[in-house]
Amino acid sequence: MNAALLSFKPNKHFDSDETAGRTYGQDTLQSPGILAAIERACTRIAPLWPLQQFVAVNPFLGLSDRSFAEACEFSARMGQGEMLMPASFYAEQYRLGYIQDADISQALQQTGSIWTLKQCLIELQDLPSHDTALPSNRCYTLADHLDAVHGSQWALLITDEISKWCAAYFDQGQSAWRMPWRGLPLYAAWRRAAAFDRTPELAGLPAFRQTISALPEQPIEAITQIFTAMGLPSARLDDACHRQLLTVAGWSAWVRYKHWQASPEQTQDALLQLLAIRLSYDYALISALASLQDIEAWRGHWQDAPLVNTDTAGALEIRHILQTAYELATQHPLFEKLASALASTSHRQAERKNLQAVFCIDVRSEVYRRALEMQSHTIETLGFAGFFGFPIEYIALGHHQGQPQCPVLLKPKFRIRESVGDANVGELRNILERRWLRKRLNRLWKGFKNSAVSCFSYVEISGLSFAGKLLSDSLGLTRPVVKPSIAGLDKTIVNRIGPVITRQRGRLIAKGPVVETGIALGDRIELARKALQGMSLTDGFARMILLCGHGSTTVNNPYAAGLDCGACGGHSGEANARVAAAVLNDREVRAGLAAQGMTIPKDTWFVAGLHDTTTDKVHLFDLDRIPHVFSEDLLLLRRWLDRASKLARHERAPGLGLQGHDAANLLKAIAKRSRDWSQIRPEWGLAGNTAFIAAPRQRTYHFEFDGRVFLHNYDYRQDADGAILSLIMTAPMVVASWINLQYYASTVDNRRFGSGNKALHNVVGTVGILEGNGGDLRVGLPWQSLHDGKTLRHEPVRLTVAIEAPAEMIEQVLANHAEVRELVDNHWLHLTRIDPLDNRCYRYIQPQHWQAVTDYGRER
Structure with a gap:
């Protein structure tokens, strides 16, 4: 423990209730007022998704009702973090x-x-x-104040203590020994644990256990008592609650996620309990350690500090x-490119394409799309959300439940299970039993290795036998762990596994519950229609259409899900691509579409693929289902994909420090990186993202955007009622803004909005990471995902949105959706439009007021 902290001894015990009544007796606190303050504070906390589903989240989500400039001042004053560069x-x-x-x-x-x-x-x-100036009116907890005045480290100790207990309480199976009070609410469980914890007392906080045990058992009653003792002005309680939660910002964000899709009352209750825990530590400082002078000075700060520091x-x-x-x-370079495109190019060419390839709007797809289009003028690529409009829960073979394969703003509407193609009941049962047996044995072996009794003797006896595997893993020749999707399966079985889209009712595993999976015919037709309309692909179908999701291949990377598809809930897009292709190839679905006036030619076939953004390989699925008439088309597709992969790898190589390799050696070097457990930069993810464009591909076809732009196909001529534009602006555009603001925040203030040094990360409870062996749960991105060691790889800029559509259509969406209008009016992104008539770009100022974008006298 730090010497300064240990030397800070109590001056006197303090009767908080008596002094609170003497000083602030006229400002009576009532539970309803406190609950309202807590609710306002809770809305400022952005959720944090767990590592297995890690997706980009706008860390300023709770501040979007303020202008960007106001949020910058507020965030700095509250100690939430800097929102501007030095x-x-x-x-x-x-x-x-x-x-x-x-x-x-x-x-x-x-x-x-x-x-x-x-x-x-x-x-x-x-x-x-x-550069180092901090607002003099910054909000402080009592622990912050004591640290600033006396040089102690109470704030650090409190954060470590709360993080320790939250990690034990929210653990999802990482620890061998579970907290015995997990069945209790968070605050009650913590009080039970705190009764045995002598750490605060050893650090110099007298009678901590007695103080906590004397607090009310109900969190709201405890908070009311604590705030009464603190004597803070009621008008500042929401700021006080917010500041308390920010001292454990990571765990506050995790608790917010836990109830993100629950009712607001549940969200409030969960954060209320965490707030009660944090306030209890300040209450202990008031009761046993802080002097009257310290408390009066701290109260005066909250009472007198202006909301804006001139x-x-x-x-x-x-x-x-x-x-x-x-x-x-x-x-400027973006607008120059968009304006230089000919207006006539916004119409699709009449000739039929041999291949249309639909990719996720992810910025990494932009590089690959260009490389693929260079292979032939008969290739057209399109951009669409990577879940392809199929919000599903995908249940892997032999699992009770699945993972959501859709944006986190949506809920899965359909369950899709895996099965083994052409397997009878007996064979399927044997496959499942072997998989379960292998997984059980693997868990037993892992439990033996990690147990307190055997771990040291195991290493001494068996350690040398793993030398060969350790060496091959370290050299990137082998993968340290098997991919979870194929764990426990024979290699001959893997390629036979696929989704079952038809409606079925039965058990997913032996003795499991009976569940309904698949998609009814009517729903399949509706999903197919909406997906094709969203892609602006309602006619002119090519002979072969590739639906290409994306995923990433890395090892020993807690943030691996963050490199997968955000539109698929932090998973690869394989499941969605396969389900979408199967539905669009379904004869009954095509007949239903034709009855609605959308005819897919008989000589059109949809193929599912997955773009590995680490290696730039594209894997194709369900090839055995492709009719023989498409054999030559398939050979041609594979040839084009192979060439495109080489071009994409060559373009990305300098950013990875691999320039100068020929094609074969470059593939080996990149593949080796994907298997290297020590690699801190296997790929750059979405670093560098700056813009979102919704327009026909012909508008952007001839330009290189260097993997910095989200490209969404949109043709307003096929959107008479504006429904597709509304969907784009309320879903993909918002998700792109979340991604952009997470990268932005992690860059401008990585200490508070990012996750620090990747080499120091430790997984805690499988839910998140700590930097080192203590501190708060970290949020955001590691510094290595943003900086190459010499310079920033991500430019900290807010997202620029460019939509090719009439102004009236865009303004109608803003009028109908307050949350989108908030993002635009409060300058959390830059909204522009490409006028399809005069071919110029216009910046949104306010309704019916768009300003033409020019060079403004810039030097060229």
Whole structure:
């Protein structure tokens, strides 16, 4: 324990109730008022998905009702984190000529600032001195205040203690010995555990166990008593609750996720209990350690501190202006490309294609789409959400339940189970029994290795026998662990496993519950129709259509799910692609579509594929179901994919430090990285994302976007009622904004919004990671996913959205959806449109007011 902390001894015991009544007796606290404050604080917490389903989340989700500029000040004041880059970053960008005077002038106009360009340039010279400035009106917990005054480390100790107990309570099977009070609510379980925990007392906090045991058993009653003792002004209780939760921001986010899809009352109750735990530690400090002078000074801070600090407002405003200028500089090359495309190219060419390939809108697909299109003029690629419009729960062979294969904003509507093709009942039973037996034996062996009795003797006796495997794993020649999807299965069986789309009712495993799986015919027809309309693919079908999901191949990577498909809930898109292809090849489905006026030619076949974004290989599935008439088409597809993979790998190689290899050696080097357990940068994921474009592919066909743009196919001519545009702006665009803001936040303040050094990560409870062996649960992205060791690989800019559609259609969506309008009006993204008539780009200012995008006098 830190010496300063241990040396900080109690001055006197403090009768909190008496002093609270004497000082703030006129400000009586009632439970309804406290509950309202807690609810307001809870809405500011963004959820954190578990590692197995890790998806990008907008960390500013609870602040979207404020403007971006207001949120910057609020976040810094609350200690939530910095939302702007250090001042020296902008000064360097200006010195290098990336930010130009014209950008600053335009930023002044956009932000509505009263500053002049001359004033900004003068201020810019002194900005680096403000890099470490913190708002003097920053909100503090009592522990924060004591640490600042006395040099103690109570805040750190409290965070470590709460994190320790949350890890034990929320553990999902990682620990061999479970907490005995997991059946109790969080606060009650913690009180039971705290009765035995001497750590705070050993650290210098007297009578901690007695203080906690004397608190009320119900969390709201405990919070009410604690706030009464604290004597904080009722008008600041929501900020006080928020600040308390931010001291354990990671676990607060996890608790918010646990009830993300539950009722608001359940969400409030869960965070209320965590808040009660955190407040209890400050209450213990009040009761036994803090002096009257300390408490009065802390209370005065909350009572008198202004909500906006004029001393730091100027420095914050100039940084906000320069952030906007930096984003404008980033936008110019994009707008030049979009405006230079001919308006006539927005119409699809009449000739029939040999191949149409539908990829996820993920920025990594942009590189591969270009490489594939270069193989032949008879190839057309399209961009669509990677779950292909099929919100399913996919139940793997021999499992009780499955994983959601759809964006986290949606709930799965259908269950799809796996089965073994052409297997009779007896063979299927034998396959399942072998898999269960192998998995049980594997669990027993793992339990033996990890048990407290055998772990040391096991290593001493058997350790050397693993030397060969350890060496081959370290060299990237073998994979350290088997992929979970094929664990316990014979290699001859793997290729026979596939989804069952027809409606069935039965047991998924022996003695399991009877469940209904598959999709009814009427639902299959409706899903197919909506998917094709969403792709803007309602006619002109090619002979072969590839539905290509994506996934990533890495090992020893807690954030592996973050490299898979966010549209598939942090899983690979294989299941969705296979289900979608099977449905679209279904004769009954095609007949149903034809009855609605959407005819898929008989000589069109849908093929499912998976793009491995680490190796740039594309795997094809269910090839045995393809009619022989498509044999030559399949051979041609494979040839095109092989060539496209080589081009894509060659383009990505410099970013991985692998330039100079020929095609064969480059594939070996990249494959080796995917199996290397020590590799901290197997791929760059979505780093570098800057824009989202919804337009016909012909608008962007001739341009290289360097894997930085989400590309969604959209033709407003096929969307008379605007339903497709509404879906795009409320789902894929919002998800893209979540991804963008997570990368943005992890870049501007990785300590609070990111997860630090990847080499120090330790998985806790299988739900998240700690950096090192303690501290709060970390959120966001590791620094190695954003920085290559020399420079940033992700530019911290808000998402630029460009939609090719009439202004009235876009404005109608904003009018109908308040949450989308909030993102736009509060400047969490930049909304622009491409006018299909005059071929110019326009920036959204307000309804019926779009400003033409120009160069604004920038030097070329």
